[in-house]
Amino acid sequence: MKIEDIIKTEVELPLSRRAIVNLLYTENWVMDKINIELKAYDISLPQFNVLRILQGQKDKPANLSTIQERMVSKMSNTTRLVDKLIRKGYVKRIICKSNRRKVEISITEEGKDFLKKVSPVMTDFENRITRNLSREDLNLLNELLNKLRT
Amino acid sequence: MKIEDIIKTEVELPLSRRAIVNLLYTENWVMDKINIELKAYDISLPQFNVLRILQGQKDKPANLSTIQERMVSKMSNTTRLVDKLIRKGYVKRIICKSNRRKVEISITEEGKDFLKKVSPVMTDFENRITRNLSREDLNLLNELLNKLRT
């Protein structure tokens, strides 16, 4: 559906505005679907991503700033996000011995089990939501987004 | 910059995940820049969009549900958003005579003046932020996003 029809504007948008509005709208549309998917597991996307980052560390714990720089959306408050994961039992936090300003955050067995359950669900979701795009389409979209940010 | 480098993952992402992550990341990147731009005018993007919608009405007032269906990101709370615009003096709200469940919201002269000042700034911003994309690129991006939502 054309973006002009979605936001019900009579006048055609200038090309650059149309692309930006479409980008914002589509991101919202995707996020809605992701949230619906994750709601069943009582976790938010940022929380899920932190778990994935920690698992990617292969048992080497990460500190807060490492997590922050790897997040898709830059978090203003990673402390409280980690707090929530701790309350759920998915991660643990210990103060770094070598530098007591730092904290070391690592995934628990419970967190790993959770990921083992939810990761395939998300992978399946990603495939479903992009099913209308061919491999070339996906590559092209990826390149255009990179180019936009250049 | 490749999305894998941005989120510092060692493994290459599957195509569909890469596109989705890139979409979310790029939208965040754009929103950050929009917020910086609008901050000087002490207004948020949803608020700005409501003003544009009301101006598009050409003095015909809109009710809340009309505004909601035209918003890019579906608002869960348009009442309080309009409250803020009223406090700023940019819009006014009167109860609809024919159907007192409805309210009629319209832009004030002050709101029109504000838009006259800020709209060119935003148009200029939109052109700047898309300057690396050709007309074909923008059309292509637009089509790919439409296709994704199909």
Place this chain on the structure above:
DNA sequence: CTACAATATTTGTATATACAAATGTATTCG
């Protein structure tokens, strides 16, 4: 070794958003 700057995280506060329930009004149907 002490004061000062730099680093890493945490906390406070204001604002934003999501979702559900409540309010007030209009319509319909016996």
Place this chain on the structure above:
DNA sequence: CGAATACATTTGTATATACAAATATTGTAG
């Protein structure tokens, strides 16, 4: 008419986010 239902908006509440300030720790220059 009066009860039930539908409609349009508002309010309550819990959670999320942005940003600034505070805290705690380490490194460094004199």
